[in-house]
Amino acid sequence: MEISDVEALRSAAGVAALADAVAEGDPLALATRLRAAGHDPHLVSLALTQQRLRRSAAGKLGSDAAVMLFTADAVEQATRASVAERRAARLAGSGATRVVDLGCGAGSDLIALARAGLDVTGVERDPVTAAVATANVEALGCTDRARVICADATSVALDGYDAAFCDPARRAGGRRVFDPDAYSPPWSFLLSVAARIPRTAVKVAPGLDHDRIPPGAEAEWVSERGDVVEAALWFGPLAETPRRASVLPAELTGSGAREAPVGEIGGYLYDPDGAVLRAHLVAELADRIDGRLLDPAIAYLTTDSPADTPFARGYRVEHVMPFGVKRLRAELSRRGVGRLEIKKRGTAVTPEQLRPQLKLNGPNAATVILTRLGTAPIAILGQPL
Incomplete structure (x- = not known):
């Protein structure tokens, strides 16, 4: 998808094509009907793709997905609404007021932060994804508190922000990246953000080695419906316990260093x-x-x-x-x-x-x-x- 495609989908003709493409069924037959109804063939293709991506995203984002735009990568990497809302509430409850979201993707966390009452700037390096995030901020009525800039996260001035959320890219060439040093932006930069802005949360791969957890940081793993969906590091005043397991909505905390007793099999x-x-x-x-x-x-x-x-x-x-x-x-x-x-x-x-x-x-x-x-x-x- 190109930026021009995002603009086309946001036009009156694009909105009409998206509305008519909601119907499910054989994609080829639906495309034929849409073209016969007078929709531009390229818009038909874009609209059908978006409706497919929206259906895929609905499991994570609920009803919001029906009005959002996506790229294929953005759907896969989007934070689940329940997790984003919980993180936003925790940041808002810490006393933060102005947040920078580094690596905002399609904007699921960005929107949750804005809805929590925070003033938030999303930073996204990919121009098409940044355009998608801007469209989603507008579609969900968050323009009074949220905005998106297209830039490399490492080049953005961080002055004036009292909280940061970092969601580095953890894929390269279609494959998952497990080494934090290979994240984009890299691990060293993420740690430097936490050093400059004490209230920092960093989304990491659930398989993160405990040896890579910085001293004083809280490491949290989040599970929903039996699946571990995310891990995050919390820094500064956000770090409340060494380790946290959040089986939504319940939480278990502790040192992560203790040994459990061993005994006979019970009932x-x-x-x-x-x-x-x-x-x-x-x-x-x-x-x-x-x-x-x-x-x-x-x-x-x-x-x-x-x-x-x-x-x-x-x-x-x-x-x-x-x-x-x-x-x-x-x-x-x-x-x-x-x-x-x-x-x-x-x-x-x-x-x-x-x-x-x-x-x-x-x-x-x-x-x-x-x-x-x-x-x-x-x-x-x-x-x-």
Whole structure:
């Protein structure tokens, strides 16, 4: 997409084409109908692409997506509305008033910051994406508090801002970038922003090595509906705890350096959420649920009584046995299990390899958790709580 395409979509003819392109169905047939109705063929192509991108973005951005413009990369990299709103509220609650959003993309965080009452300037290096963000700010009625400038983040004067949000590009050549030094802008620049503007938040890859977390910064992992969707570093007065696992809307905090107790398998087993695992807060979760690890090297917790927690998925333990395909197959057959959830940790066995060997047949459903105690592989049969 070019800047001229963004301008075309914002014109009266573009708005009309977008409205007529809302209908779902065979894209080729719809394109034919739109051209027959008098829409410019190039606008038809642009409008159909935008409606496809809007449908893709709706899962992250809700109803806002229906009036926004996107590039394909912007949809993939956009912050979920629930996460952006929560971050904006935290920045606003810190006393910040004027924020610079470095790497604003299509503007999901930019708009959330403006809606939280902050004056925000978005900076985007790519001209087309900057034009898209400007269009989205206008479409969502945020021009009184938000604006977009097209520039390299490293060249922008930061004087006058009392908070910063940095969302560096973490893709190159279509592939994810895991090394912070290869982010754009690079890690050294992001740290320099935090040094100049104490209230700084930096979006990072969820796989960030804990060794790269600067002293005094808070590292947070955010999970929604069971998926770790984001990680962020909070600096200065925004850093409230060393580690935070946010399983929206609940939060678990701690040092990330403690070891959980280890003990015998009880009547219940808990599989911690990915945010808890990445934040190294299994010990803090064990405290919450009065639990213990089955094995010191494997992050499954067990309890003697059921615990109500948003930070882990729980199972009632029904049977524990040494793992072996024939033994497991016989036990599942005896129980009449035809639908099986297979979970694993600490074993090389894969569900894809195991499932056909079990020859499942029966009316019942169950879960099997494959793990080990020391070097001994075991299978735990249970039912989800």
